[in-house]
Amino acid sequence: IRVGVPEAIYSQGKTDEDLINIINNIDFTKHLMITRLPEERFNRIKYQLNKNVLKNGTYYKEACILTINKTTPKEKKGTVGIITAGTADVPIAEEARITIEQAGYKTIPTYDVGVAGIHRLIDKITYLIDKKTDIIITIAGMEGALPSVVAGIVDIPVVAVPTSTGYGVGEKGFTALFAMLQSCAPGIATMNIDNGYGAGIYSVTILNQIEKRIKDMTEQ
Amino acid sequence: IRVGVPEAIYSQGKTDEDLINIINNIDFTKHLMITRLPEERFNRIKYQLNKNVLKNGTYYKEACILTINKTTPKEKKGTVGIITAGTADVPIAEEARITIEQAGYKTIPTYDVGVAGIHRLIDKITYLIDKKTDIIITIAGMEGALPSVVAGIVDIPVVAVPTSTGYGVGEKGFTALFAMLQSCAPGIATMNIDNGYGAGIYSVTILNQIEKRIKDMTEQ
Amino acid sequence: IRVGVPEAIYSQGKTDEDLINIINNIDFTKHLMITRLPEERFNRIKYQLNKNVLKNGTYYKEACILTINKTTPKEKKGTVGIITAGTADVPIAEEARITIEQAGYKTIPTYDVGVAGIHRLIDKITYLIDKKTDIIITIAGMEGALPSVVAGIVDIPVVAVPTSTGYGVGEKGFTALFAMLQSCAPGIATMNIDNGYGAGIYSVTILNQIEKRIKDMTEQ
Amino acid sequence: IRVGVPEAIYSQGKTDEDLINIINNIDFTKHLMITRLPEERFNRIKYQLNKNVLKNGTYYKEACILTINKTTPKEKKGTVGIITAGTADVPIAEEARITIEQAGYKTIPTYDVGVAGIHRLIDKITYLIDKKTDIIITIAGMEGALPSVVAGIVDIPVVAVPTSTGYGVGEKGFTALFAMLQSCAPGIATMNIDNGYGAGIYSVTILNQIEKRIKDMTEQ
Amino acid sequence: IRVGVPEAIYSQGKTDEDLINIINNIDFTKHLMITRLPEERFNRIKYQLNKNVLKNGTYYKEACILTINKTTPKEKKGTVGIITAGTADVPIAEEARITIEQAGYKTIPTYDVGVAGIHRLIDKITYLIDKKTDIIITIAGMEGALPSVVAGIVDIPVVAVPTSTGYGVGEKGFTALFAMLQSCAPGIATMNIDNGYGAGIYSVTILNQIEKRIKDMTEQ
Amino acid sequence: IRVGVPEAIYSQGKTDEDLINIINNIDFTKHLMITRLPEERFNRIKYQLNKNVLKNGTYYKEACILTINKTTPKEKKGTVGIITAGTADVPIAEEARITIEQAGYKTIPTYDVGVAGIHRLIDKITYLIDKKTDIIITIAGMEGALPSVVAGIVDIPVVAVPTSTGYGVGEKGFTALFAMLQSCAPGIATMNIDNGYGAGIYSVTILNQIEKRIKDMTEQ
Amino acid sequence: IRVGVPEAIYSQGKTDEDLINIINNIDFTKHLMITRLPEERFNRIKYQLNKNVLKNGTYYKEACILTINKTTPKEKKGTVGIITAGTADVPIAEEARITIEQAGYKTIPTYDVGVAGIHRLIDKITYLIDKKTDIIITIAGMEGALPSVVAGIVDIPVVAVPTSTGYGVGEKGFTALFAMLQSCAPGIATMNIDNGYGAGIYSVTILNQIEKRIKDMTEQ
Amino acid sequence: IRVGVPEAIYSQGKTDEDLINIINNIDFTKHLMITRLPEERFNRIKYQLNKNVLKNGTYYKEACILTINKTTPKEKKGTVGIITAGTADVPIAEEARITIEQAGYKTIPTYDVGVAGIHRLIDKITYLIDKKTDIIITIAGMEGALPSVVAGIVDIPVVAVPTSTGYGVGEKGFTALFAMLQSCAPGIATMNIDNGYGAGIYSVTILNQIEKRIKDMTEQ
């Protein structure tokens, strides 16, 4: 069984009925995240959830996530910087942030810092490096140029998430996706369009591996 | 009739026979450019060109252009900076450069300066602005992030040319094209993939308009 | 900092809450445009805007723009012709028009003049040239043939905006976009689909450059 | 059985062996066209063709067609104008022309008359109308604007053939195809990319129908 | 000016306000069609139309067309068969039918006769040929095989209209469109997806040409 | 381990060196097929193959298959009809045919019978049904209408293979593929473009299942 | 006429009026399925259906199917396993299940068993094989990897149905479709996106053929 | 400046002349990799390279890489497993392998282990985990299902590289790419099609980060 990453239920594509059943029947020793759950839908179903579910639950409006934690996630060492190009990218960034924090790691969110204001972007990256950030998640729609600039400056892993903001040729996020896959700066790995959760999990997987190797070493 | 821009014949898609006929029968009061004429093809057809054509001709290998000028193009005031992201973009840049110089304007070529080395790029842009550049042509393949960074810094017109360098999702230049059209920085106009000639002509059209308005004013 | 072009806030993809906050907290020495703000949405949020915002604000229904100007934009010399192929293209044209007028330049709108009525189109172009238009913005959906015909006649810069009008193979505006990028007439630069704002800003950037060079000269 | 249109064998995708067999075994009361047969291939296979095939055969280099006619096609009344935008479209135009002439109808070819030179195009169209042309075939690559302008002027059927000339976004002819399908001028029917033969056959089918109805009427 | 085809106003993409204005201000010597006007919209705007408009108006619910005729269209000789593959294709067929009948020609509608029931289809085609049909319009979504079978049997012009019925890979009608363009049976010309109006106009244009040539002949 | 289907090595994408090694080292109790091996390549590598490989080998030129059989495949009961629309589809049909025959089943090839000649096609289908064919493989490029007509007539399983013959919009076989997936006639399953081998294997899998169930029954 | 498969009426794309008419006028000796009929729509139209229709009708909510059976379908021998990757794929699976059961065959549904939990998937497949399943239908969206794993283990026919669940690059089901067509495991045939009905019919067609051959044999 | 990752020059798209110049003029304190350099090209240019370049150079034929190392890369702790689905994916795998080994880390290559042979794949993954592998690179073309299965079993970071092997719908690697981005198993990050170098660099970046954090800790 997979360990060390928060388990998640993806709400989209499930009926309310199915979703409520799944949540009410979860095994209560687990940490759990219900993702892609918009506020309106949460409000509609919340009164049908079990009491002890709600008691342990926290709803994050921007991230569209409901967490259900029997115990507080244990704090671990490791930090992820999260940069978005615009404000429309923030919900995806928040999805990544909650995912990482549920796993016990720290995040430094730095939102609305696109490449069109290059000096401000450079300042923010410098700040993240000073803070000993282990990984930077870059989230951008439109032309998706953000990870290219970031990865050109830092030498830590960059996780890139294209978003479906924008219109015309950029409408569905494919321009940003392809730009990120095609970046001329090395050290970038790319997620599906709007997949903030995936970026969070991937960061956690890397941080877990760092932790494991440190533990191996100190145990020798 | 269109004035002030160098006339061009596009070689691709014409047979050698057709091309030679067209060149040998041009009206000799004109300035003319034969574009998309690779060295190998030029060498194959050159002995079939009229003497007075060749006498007035200059072949530019990297630009794949043969110019035929009865008189030297008259020098005019106006400067275009040309930035490429990589070395593979240089032929397209040269196509733009020759086009602009044939119209009598100056160019400042600045090749192989991508966004992955952001500080070097900023230095180059600063240099161009110091030199009172009127327009910047940015040429890039791959993720096409270059014009976004440039247009975020300068407030002169930026002309963007996507190139078909790269592979995988970027193979044909569509990623770069769509990134440029979708840029979050305003002040960018985009050309067809690999259309260095178009970028040159467009720059010339703007510079001609500046000249015309200055002339209008001084004539008043 | 970018100068000489009106600053804009893009409403789409922002929540009402975010948008109201941004508008109410703007620094009041600026000229500002709120774009892509449909009438219905404007009516919904307007009572939550600060008094002095509204006092300085003008709402343009067809352009979906709210301008907030502390002072009237200073009038400058320079004229942009705006031609649309159909009536469905008018909102995009109006977005361009307001953007240009906010920067102090003149516009000559000429709407609903497609290539299927070629003689009427030629008359309109002739009129624009007679009026010493500096730039022509052409806006068209469907097959996007308008800029090809215009640029074949005039020798001033043409800015082309494809629109997402139409249905079937033309549904999202890609046919018009690709036709414009691929035009056999030189002197055309293309914007993203439906990007009237971008066409306006680009025109302003060119006109600003003309002004700057005239000023340079007269100052010598 | 289909009558009144020349039968054709499409060479592409057949091995030399297959093609030679098919040609040598045709039933010799027929008129036949072998299409998409480039000069080089014709020269390679011609010595393996039966004598009486070659004796009745004529090879058209630009059209890439070999006709094999036992008798001269009977001349009929009916005329098709063929306009191409560029010289690269000529082979497709020639494919249409030979097809129509094999059926006994007249053609008026008018090559290299694009929309960027609108006045010259209008003159050519006027000429075709004066000559009592029944149908106009328009052949164009790039942005494919030609049929829109033509169909806006004439009220006879327009047959549009997109070609795969061009590069970048227009590389395979899809821009031209979609532009033609999406034309804002009514009275256009579209063929597959590079399908000059189809345009020829379609024109013949219309002209045959005119003939048939005239015959019906005169027979009454 | 174009003659002999009914003029049309395309409702989609126009605001109610614009549409009402256009209709109320038409020059009343004309025959006019308002197309793509769904019943619900017609009911919403009809009380704002001028009395004499409504008095001369007829609304066709399935075709989504409002005709406004000062005089009854003059009956002409010429017949168009209209075959649809399914029932979902009927609205497009009706758009074509009304267009043709407004021009004074006859139609023979034959709906819901797909290629999966080949014998029934063959019977219907035979019937149309017996009735001296001049043109067959074939309308199909899904795999778009209908015109291939029809054109393989008849030798009159076939006009093919792909429709956007279907789901999955056929969702937007592109499969049907491409199948029709690519048909192995000659004598087919293709329209844009869902363009019943275009098919109608094209048929009228052909029939007008037949009429014109008959008139030429009888006048000699 | 998979049983009852001939094992295959796919040559494309392997170097000659790799391919020769694999073939020479096969375990000789097996039946084996080397697929996608064009004649020219077979001739180049054959002298480097082991003697006992070649001794047991048969090369099928049209199918581009080399079979290596220690023993003759055992004959089984079950018949597959194979219909192609054109001659260019024959190599794909042959790939299917050899695959099926290697498994010991019978085939009835019926090549070059497209939907444009509907009566001839109906005759061929009737013949196959008379012969107690269990499955029909239909192979077609272009508009891919063949399986729709076939499946509308028969009630046995139809396996459809799109081919990459054709040009323009049909160039890579996607039109045929999508048409087959989208067929309005039920009872069709589709293979990848040009995947004759897959169609063969799928037919064998069905026939094996028939055999298995008959055996189950007779053993009871 | 097609025999042995349940006849179906496809609701989507038909107006309520049309649908009610069709249902009320069916010939009552038949078994019939009304597919793609969501619960809400069924509730809206049910009071307009004839009494004897409703009396013989059963509505399946998840499958969105209304069956109308004069007699209970006769039970036949033959079993189809149905595996879905996720819960969002269940409606498509149910559409297949009802279709198969209407034809009298057995099904074994096994839902929500994706490749990410490989051991659980292997257990389920083993179970299906133990139960002498004749065919496995695999239904998956997202990356569509399910049939590759299943077909690698079993040697019975696998029918693959891609679904349009997912988002970003997988939004419309094309990734799953192409993955299934392209599977490296042989023995898979693919249906259109979301075509559960087609998978059901295809399975029935295979099982009917098994039955027919067994009957042939026992009758000898 | 970026540290800890081998610098690379990408040969494709550069002329021989340019490439030789770049190589001969490198600063010789560096480790360097020349990538995408096929054997044939290496043989053509090698005699024009400086002696001391060649002396320090090693050519890797399958990886198409020439390394130039002044000193042997220093061995570091950290291991990357590399799994390919087929043999055609091996060159991409080798590109990743050399890149990682140049940085001083260990690799465990495990080639030709696709999902169609699931038990063998599970064994290989188990082996890699036993060997304390830190990262697994999965390389696959066709349907790209490999990373989904791998990431479902392991809890270390998985790097996925789609390859352009295959044909038909999988021809250019987009199916594999989209499948990987869309995987239902979390913990996967994706590279551009055929980007083995990128996968190598990304793995090195992660391993460097592990090393850095271990060093931080031991230094405290």
Ligand SMILES: Nc1ncnc2c1ncn2[C@@H]1O[C@H](COP(=O)(O)O)[C@@H](O)[C@H]1O
């Ligand atoms: N109507 C518009 N169309 C396209 N881009 C726009 C538009 N309005 C504003 N923008 C761009 O969006 C930027 C503002 O984005 P934001 O910070 O999200 O408000 C501006 O700097 C413009 O470049």
Ligand SMILES: Nc1ncnc2c1ncn2[C@@H]1O[C@H](COP(=O)(O)O)[C@@H](O)[C@H]1O
């Ligand atoms: N139903 C229709 N489908 C496609 N094109 C149409 C339709 N109705 C009208 N049109 C075209 O649209 C033009 C009128 O557009 P508009 O001036 O925007 O009303 C007409 O001249 C026709 O060419």
Ligand SMILES: Nc1ncnc2c1ncn2[C@@H]1O[C@H](COP(=O)(O)O)[C@@H](O)[C@H]1O
């Ligand atoms: N002609 C073919 N077309 C498609 N797939 C094939 C073909 N021949 C072999 N295959 C598949 O490719 C696999 C062999 O691949 P390989 O191990 O690379 O030789 C076989 O198991 C088949 O599934």
Ligand SMILES: Nc1ncnc2c1ncn2[C@@H]1O[C@H](COP(=O)(O)O)[C@@H](O)[C@H]1O
């Ligand atoms: N759920 C379904 N999915 C796909 N095709 C269907 C479905 N239901 C019915 N069909 C097909 O649609 C045909 C009926 O179409 P119609 O005559 O429009 O009701 C049937 O013969 C089936 O081939």
Ligand SMILES: [Mg+2]
């Ligand atoms: Mg970096």
Ligand SMILES: [Mg+2]
């Ligand atoms: Mg700028």
Ligand SMILES: [Mg+2]
């Ligand atoms: Mg011009």
Ligand SMILES: [Mg+2]
């Ligand atoms: Mg016309």
Ligand SMILES: [Mg+2]
């Ligand atoms: Mg025909």
Ligand SMILES: [Mg+2]
């Ligand atoms: Mg059938």
Ligand SMILES: [Mg+2]
């Ligand atoms: Mg199998």
Ligand SMILES: [Mg+2]
């Ligand atoms: Mg995992």
